[in-house]
Amino acid sequence: MLKLPIYLDNSATTPMDPRVLEQMVPYFHEKFGNAASRSHSFGWVTEEAVDYAREQVAKLINADAKEIIFTSGSTEANNLALKGVFEMYASKGNHIISVTTEHKCILDACKHIEKLGGSYTLLEVDDQGMIDLKELEAAITDKTILISVMYANNEIGVIHPIKEIAAIAKKHNVLFHTDATQAAGKIPIDVQEDGIHLLSMSAHKMYGPKGVGCLYVRRKNPRVKVTAQMDGGGHERGMRSGTLNVPGIVAFGAACEINAKEMYDDAARLSKLRDKLENALLKLEESYVNGKRDSRMPHITNISFKYVEGEGLMMAFNKDIAVSSGSACTSASLEPSYVLKALGLGDDLAHSSIRFSLGRFTTEEEIDFTIKKLTDAVNRMRDISPLWEMFKEGIDISTVEFKPH
Amino acid sequence: MAYSEKVLEHYEHPLNVGTLDKSKLNVGTGLVGAPECGDVMRLQIEVDPETQTIIDAKFKTFGCGSAIASSSLATEWLKGKSLDEAATLDNMDIVEELALPPVKIHCSVLAEDAVKSAINDYRIKNGMEPIQLKESVVH
Numbered sequence: 001m002l003k004l005p006i007y008l009d010n011s012a013t014t015p016m017d018p019r020v021l022e023q024m025v026p027y028f029h030e031k032f033g034n035a036a037s038r039s040h041s042f043g044w045v046t047e048e049a050v051d052y053a054r055e056q057v058a059k060l061i062n063a064d065a066k067e068i069i070f071t072s073g074s075t076e077a078n079n080l081a082l083k084g085v086f087e088m089y090a091s092k093g094n095h096i097i098s099v100t101t102e103h104k105c106i107l108d109a110c111k112h113i114e115k116l117g118g119s120y121t122l123l124e125v126d127d128q129g130m131i132d133l134k135e136l137e138a139a140i141t142d143k144t145i146l147i148s149v150m151y152a153n154n155e156i157g158v159i160h161p162i163k164e165i166a167a168i169a170k171k172h173n174v175l176f177h178t179d180a181t182q183a184a185g186k187i188p189i190d191v192q193e194d195g196i197h198l199l200s201m202s203a204h205k206m207y208g209p210k211g212v213g214c215l216y217v218r219r220k221n222p223r224v225k226v227t228a229q230m231d232g233g234g235h236e237r238g239m240r241s242g243t244l245n246v247p248g249i250v251a252f253g254a255a256c257e258i259n260a261k262e263m264y265d266d267a268a269r270l271s272k273l274r275d276k277l278e279n280a281l282l283k284l285e286e287s288y289v290n291g292k293r294d295s296r297m298p299h300i301t302n303i304s305f306k307y308v309e310g311e312g313l314m315m316a317f318n319k320d321i322a323v324s325s326g327s328a329c330t331s332a333s334l335e336p337s338y339v340l341k342a343l344g345l346g347d348d349l350a351h352s353s354i355r356f357s358l359g360r361f362t363t364e365e366e367i368d369f370t371i372k373k374l375t376d377a378v379n380r381m382r383d384i385s386p387l388w389e390m391f392k393e394g395i396d397i398s399t400v401e402f403k404p405h
Numbered sequence: 406m407a408y409s410e411k412v413l414e415h416y417e418h419p420l421n422v423g424t425l426d427k428s429k430l431n432v433g434t435g436l437v438g439a440p441e442c443g444d445v446m447r448l449q450i451e452v453d454p455e456t457q458t459i460i461d462a463k464f465k466t467f468g469c470g471s472a473i474a475s476s477s478l479a480t481e482w483l484k485g486k487s488l489d490e491a492a493t494l495d496n497m498d499i500v501e502e503l504a505l506p507p508v509k510i511h512c513s514v515l516a517e518d519a520v521k522s523a524i525n526d527y528r529i530k531n532g533m534e535p536i537q538l539k540e541s542v543v544h
Contacts, residue, residue, distance in 0.1 A: 312416075387467045
């Protein structure tokens with residue numbers, strides 16, 4: 001039986017895997033000790049659990065356990081990476097390179113660093129959402145200390161050429177950080193093979209709980225350090241103070257271990273379902289996929305349905321299907337998605353976009369239902385859209401004089 | 406963000422969706438908003454030239470649920486009104502009737518503008534002076 005509503009917003013957050021939940025429960029009540037308590041067994045038990053989880057997390061990205069710094073999630077990890085490198089390597093330089101389509105926390109951390117006297121360059125992306133590696137290399141100056149490029153984009157799912165970026169960073173003796181929030185646990189990541197120096201991830205995007213994540217900080221070739229951004233007890237090798245979130249960390253570890261085993265099957269199954277959804281919706285006239293289709297996460301598709309407005313469209317089915325939209329109306333700012341605009345999409349197409357992100361618990365039945373419901377909704381909204389009528393009459397919308405508000 | 410019952414009702418069952426023949430002398434058309442702002446409203450009125458009364462009103466809207474509801478409500482109000490009465494439509498009446506939150510007030514402003522541009526289109530077509538449009542506050 002199909003259960004409604006259907007959740008297709010797994011890029012926002014995933015439900016916890018019941019197997020993960022099971023692992024974390026004892027650490028709330030039964031094994032509640034502070035992992036930093038060295039004087040009694042309550043602390044020893046949880047310290048051991050944290051060590052084990054650290055191994056599980058490290059293994060997912062082929063890192064060493066000592067290189068995992070637990071944080072409250074990716075936002076904190078990204079802040080720690082950028083601000084921590086900026087402070088630690090102040091004697092070497094003060095310039096950071098990133099990309100216009102990064103998550104807000106990266107962009108805002110760059111602005112913060114600028115206020116502190118640093119500088120940054122944001123690389124533009126092409127109409128597929130990809131950066132130009134030559135531009136990246138050209139942006140490096142003798143003041144550049146860090147390149148930060150996300151592994152996979154959260155809105156359109158495109159995967160950046162991480163290995164190539166890391167090679168450029170290495171060549172110029174610059175550190176390389178990647179925000180792998182959307183990619184970790186979904187596609188194989190190997191920090192050794194890829195040459196990554198710093199990497200952020202978050203448990204709640206990979207079937208773990210909210211409020212826990214980590215920053216991978218390389219210890220060898222080269223040894224990387226970041227300046228702590230919070231003062232305190234000097235936990236996490238002095239890079240992140242604060243009593244460890246033991247249940248969260250245990251669950252994060254469990255989620256990583258499951259993902260390491262199951263991501264290949266998940267990816268194969270989800271990319272089939274995603275393609276089915278995408279191909280069916282592309283049968284609608286004037287619908288377009290945003291982002292480079294052959295370099296994408298297996299579970300994400302972002303589609304613009306021209307001449308219908310995203311929020312109005314979503315309203316037709318959001319009782320039954322949960323997705324997100326690049327439409328302005330979904331945010332308080334009334335600005336459409338800056339990621340889609342960076343791809344060169346006109347505001348009208350950015351307003352008309354819907355992101356579908358599938359997950360481990362998505363079923364084919366749900367996808368079939370979504371195809372039917374979306375097709376009906378787009379047709380219904382087009383029936384009441386003056387722009388669709390104009391298009392059908394052969395009027396070029398770009399020549400119509402509108403009175404913008 | 407949750408929508409009010411009334412917005413949902415108009416969205417689910419919009420009244421007066423459609424197109425009037427804009428080449429007819431007694432049809433006035435207002436097209437307001439812009440695709441890049443995420444809202445375009447086209448509102449049309451059909452006027453009885455004898456009585457200067459609106460006998461039919463139709464709309465098509467590209468926009469969010471509140472924009473669709475605002476235009477649906479506006480067209481419903483217009484029917485049977487004299488042109489002079491129709492010109493007094495105030496966007497705040499729409500805000501109240503639909504319980505629009507502050508971030509959606511622009512949808513009601515757009516509906517008011519659409520009504521007034523439709524009236525003016527009719528007036529100009531029929532050799533009358535256009536009515537003065539007040540400057541909308543929320544833009």
